[in-house]
Amino acid sequence: xxxxxxxxxxxxxxxxxxxxxxxxxxxxxxxxxxxxxxxxxxxxxxxxxxxxxxxxxxxxxxxxxxxxxxxxxxxxxxxxxxxxxxxxxxxxxxxxxxxxxxxxxxxxxxxxxxxxxxxxxxxxxxxxxxxxxxxxxxxxxxxxxxxxxxxxxxxxxxxxxxxxxxxxxxxxxxxxxxxxxxxxxxxxxxx
Amino acid sequence: xxxxxxxxxxxxxxxxxxxxxxxxxxxxxxxxxxxxxxxxxxxxxxxxxxxxxxxxxxxxxxxxxxxxxxxxxxxxxxxxxxxxxxxxxxxxxxxxxxxxxxxxxxxxxxxxxxxxxxxxxxxxxxxxxxxxxxxxxxxxxxxxxxxxxxxxxxxxxxxxxxxxxxxxxxxxxxxxxxxxxxxxxxxxxxxxxxxxxxxxxxxxxxxxxxxxxxxxxxxxxxxxxxxxxxxxxxxxxxxxxxxxxxxxxxxxxxxxxxxxxxxxxxxxxxxxxxxxxxxxxxxxxxxxxxxxxxxxxxxxxxxxxxxxxxxxxxxxxx
Numbered sequence: 001x002x003x004x005x006x007x008x009x010x011x012x013x014x015x016x017x018x019x020x021x022x023x024x025x026x027x028x029x030x031x032x033x034x035x036x037x038x039x040x041x042x043x044x045x046x047x048x049x050x051x052x053x054x055x056x057x058x059x060x061x062x063x064x065x066x067x068x069x070x071x072x073x074x075x076x077x078x079x080x081x082x083x084x085x086x087x088x089x090x091x092x093x094x095x096x097x098x099x100x101x102x103x104x105x106x107x108x109x110x111x112x113x114x115x116x117x118x119x120x121x122x123x124x125x126x127x128x129x130x131x132x133x134x135x136x137x138x139x140x141x142x143x144x145x146x147x148x149x150x151x152x153x154x155x156x157x158x159x160x161x162x163x164x165x166x167x168x169x170x171x172x173x174x175x176x177x178x179x180x181x182x183x184x185x186x187x188x189x190x191x
Numbered sequence: 192x193x194x195x196x197x198x199x200x201x202x203x204x205x206x207x208x209x210x211x212x213x214x215x216x217x218x219x220x221x222x223x224x225x226x227x228x229x230x231x232x233x234x235x236x237x238x239x240x241x242x243x244x245x246x247x248x249x250x251x252x253x254x255x256x257x258x259x260x261x262x263x264x265x266x267x268x269x270x271x272x273x274x275x276x277x278x279x280x281x282x283x284x285x286x287x288x289x290x291x292x293x294x295x296x297x298x299x300x301x302x303x304x305x306x307x308x309x310x311x312x313x314x315x316x317x318x319x320x321x322x323x324x325x326x327x328x329x330x331x332x333x334x335x336x337x338x339x340x341x342x343x344x345x346x347x348x349x350x351x352x353x354x355x356x357x358x359x360x361x362x363x364x365x366x367x368x369x370x371x372x373x374x375x376x377x378x379x380x381x382x383x384x385x386x387x388x389x390x391x392x393x394x395x396x397x398x399x400x401x402x403x404x405x406x407x408x409x410x411x412x413x414x415x416x417x418x419x420x421x422x423x424x425x426x427x428x429x430x431x432x433x434x435x436x437x438x439x440x441x442x443x444x445x446x447x448x449x450x451x452x453x454x455x456x457x458x459x460x461x462x463x464x465x466x467x468x469x470x471x472x473x474x475x476x477x478x479x480x481x482x483x484x485x486x487x488x489x490x491x492x493x494x495x496x497x498x499x500x501x502x503x504x505x506x507x508x509x
Contacts, residue, residue: 017266017270017403017404018403020266021259022500024259024262025259025491027310028255028258028259029250029255032248032249032250032255032258033248033249033250036248036250037247042248045248046258048252048266049258049262050258050261050262053262054262054265054266054269057269058269058328071277088369094287113407127241127245127303127416128244128245128246131242131244131245132245147247148240149207150239151245151247152247156207156209171200171204171209174203174207175196175199175203177202178235178238181238181242182238185238185241188241
């Protein structure tokens with residue numbers, strides 16, 4: 001953690017709202033992405049964004065600089081999301097209508113026009129949607145590790161710290177998640 | 192051939208660059224001599240190629256700005272709640288007074304003696320005016336309990352504030368004084384009496400200031416105050432501040448949600464002066480759907496002027 005960030009956190013701990021807002025601006029995109037990758041629902045992800053930052057605001061005084069601020073923040077997000085999923089217990093069986101909406105939503109987030117061929121674009125969209133579907137089949141913790149490592153580029157050590165478990169456990173989650181994903185996307189892996 | 196689980200794990204960690212230096216060297220040596228492991232690494236690499244078709248969700252700048260504005264609103268509410276003493280604390284304070292009448296009487300005597308000494312030593316005129324700098328020096332955080340009076344003199348820009356900390360305090364200064372601003376923010380956010388809230392808002396309008404918290408308080412008043420006169424006054428002050436994204440969003444929300452047509456007219460007026468195209472769809476909605484005829488008419492005229500600026504300018508100059 002750099003000195004500037006430390007100073008900002010200390011200011012925010014003293015109640016300086018501007019300092020807290022600069023922390024929000026620095027990390028909120030990541031928080032939103034992380035929440036979305038766990039709940040796969042745009043509105044829920046936005047609610048989680050709000051709740052997490054309110055929680056962080058109330059508990060900032062408890063942060064004692066023993067870890068990176070980002071790690072502490074992501075831990076709050078992860079714990080909140082895991083509890084949220086337990087509470088809501090949104091089932092994996094989506095109605096056809098909802099599935100198509102979700103897929104459409106993901107399509108928007110897939111590739112940004114670097115394939116000029118419309119057919120390839122369509123195939124890519126289909127694949128992206130299948131990958132999303134496969135990720136939803138993973139257990140919450142497998143999903144978390146897979147998303148954080150593969151799509152967000154966090155190191156396994158950092159993920160272990162965020163989840164509050166050992167690196168070995170995280171490796172196991174990643175390994176099981178990859179195997180399951182490979183099985184679910186077998187037809188594409190073969191091509 | 193299927194690889195043993197341990198080797199399979201190594202292949203995965205190798206691709207993610209999660210092996211330490213020695214493990215990596217050993218695994219690379221192993222790969223040179225083991226075709227099955229090489230094949231597995233290639234399979235995993237191809238699988239990563241497949242996974243690249245999905246990009247992680249990316250919130251738009253607009254959505255982030257909106258979420259930040261909502262968050263700011265919520266945090267303000269939280270802070271407001273945190274400043275208020277809880278019922279348990281209030282009860283305990285009340286009880287502690289009741290349980291120690293001797294201490295209360297002793298404090299009262301000391302207080303009265305203090306007042307008498309003060310009257311003897313300090314001349315009348317200087318006693319009633321405490322410079323806000325001194326007040327700030329003597330109190331790191333102002334524990335404001337009640338605001339009694341705010342008086343604003345538009346000609347001189349002087350604001351007089353009377354409020355309680357442990358005893359009555361009289362402040363004199365202008366909007367550039369932090370102590371004055373703190374009292375005004377407190378009044379706007381928490382005062383029950385609408386007249387005092389109105390006067391606090393009026394007192395912020397005398398000079399330019401750069402205080403994010405005060406700006407937030409004014410936005411809060413414009414959007415949330417229950418008295419429309421107070422909301423309108425806040426809007427009138429905000430329109431003369433430099434137009435930040437937060438203020439603009441607040442005016443858009445007023446145009447969309449405020450029940451009072453005068454407020455919506457004010458918002459229309461402010462937003463139209465920005466001459467920005469992103470608000471045009473909101474004007475179109477207002478010209479079509481607003482329940483008030485005057486608001487609809489004003490929105491239509493703004494749209495007309497936007498579409499044909501020459502006509503608009505001519506009619507304005509006329």
